[in-house]
Amino acid sequence: MARVFFALWPPTEVAWQLSAVADSFAAQAGGKATRRETIHLTLAFIGDVPVERLPDLECAARNVHAEAFDLTLDQFGLWHHNRIFWAGCSVVPLALVELASALGAALQATGFDVADAHRNFTPHVTLARKVKALGAPLPPGQRLPWRCKKFVLVRSQLSASGAFYQTLAEFSLSGRR
Numbered sequence: 001m002a003r004v005f006f007a008l009w010p011p012t013e014v015a016w017q018l019s020a021v022a023d024s025f026a027a028q029a030g031g032k033a034t035r036r037e038t039i040h041l042t043l044a045f046i047g048d049v050p051v052e053r054l055p056d057l058e059c060a061a062r063n064v065h066a067e068a069f070d071l072t073l074d075q076f077g078l079w080h081h082n083r084i085f086w087a088g089c090s091v092v093p094l095a096l097v098e099l100a101s102a103l104g105a106a107l108q109a110t111g112f113d114v115a116d117a118h119r120n121f122t123p124h125v126t127l128a129r130k131v132k133a134l135g136a137p138l139p140p141g142q143r144l145p146w147r148c149k150k151f152v153l154v155r156s157q158l159s160a161s162g163a164f165y166q167t168l169a170e171f172s173l174s175g176r177r
Contacts, residue, residue, distance in 0.1 A: 001048045003156045004168070006061065006103055007040040008071070010125070014146045015039045018087055021076070021139055022127035025085050030132025034125075038165055041071075041125050043100050043151055044107060045115040053112075057153060058169045060110040064102045068173040069095035073144040077124075078131060085128040087144070092123055099151065099173070149173055 010018065019036035026033035049057065073087045100121045104114045153169040 002051050002054060003048050003158070004054070004057065005045040005047075005154055005156065006043040006151055007154055008043060008148050008151050009040050009167075010144075010146050014073070014144050017142070017144055018073070018125060018127060021087070021142075022085070025076075025136070025139060026128045026131075028133070029085070029128070029136035031083065031085065031128040031130045032162075033128050035162060038163060039125060039127070040154070040165075041123055044103050046107065046112055047115055049112070054153075054168065056110055057107070057112065060106040060112070061103065061151075061153060061169070061171050064099070064106050064171065066099040066102055066173050067095045068147065068149045069093045069099075071096060071123075071146050071148050073125065073142075073146070075141045076127075076138045078134060078136075078138065080134050083129065083131045083134065084126055085131050085138075086124040086126055088122075088124040096123055096148070097121060103151075 015036050018039050022033040046057065071089060071093055073089055075088050075090050076085065077088060078085050104117055107114050108117065150170050150172050152167045155166045155168050157164045
């Protein structure tokens with residue numbers, strides 16, 4: 001079995017900035033900061049699938065046609081119910097919503113269950129888990145722009161030291177019309 005998901009991966013400089021915020025907040029509020037090399041925005045979480053079905057996932061994603069777009073992370077938040085500190089965007093690009101929707105539809109048409117498919121898509125980047133001080137002040141918002149030109153299929157392998165991610169495939173987003 002392989003534990004997999006589809007995601008947007010930030011440029012290196014954005015990942016470094018988010019990692020610094022995650023480390024600082026986790027030091028202040030407790031919790032486990034997301035490691036820089038694992039910072040991403042999940043488009044669709046699939047979970048465990050048989051390894052022999054990975055080509056079917058890749059084929060479904062190759063049939064998704066979506067535009068490249070600009071994403072600006074400009075706010076931080078804390079979900080109390082699951083103790084997650086996150087970064088998000090105050091204005092969600094329509095192209096991001098369309099990408100997540102088209103990907104979800106293609107995956108479901110191929111027989112894959114997408115976790116939380118029944119809920120509205122809430123784009124976010126998890127920066128810390130298991131936050132202890134839920135009343136800790138949030139850092140001031142920053143403008144972290146990133147041009148999204150591709151999305152990836154990732155395999156997650158869990159270990160005592162955290163998750164290790166392996167990119168299995170990349171899918172280009174087309175340029176502007």
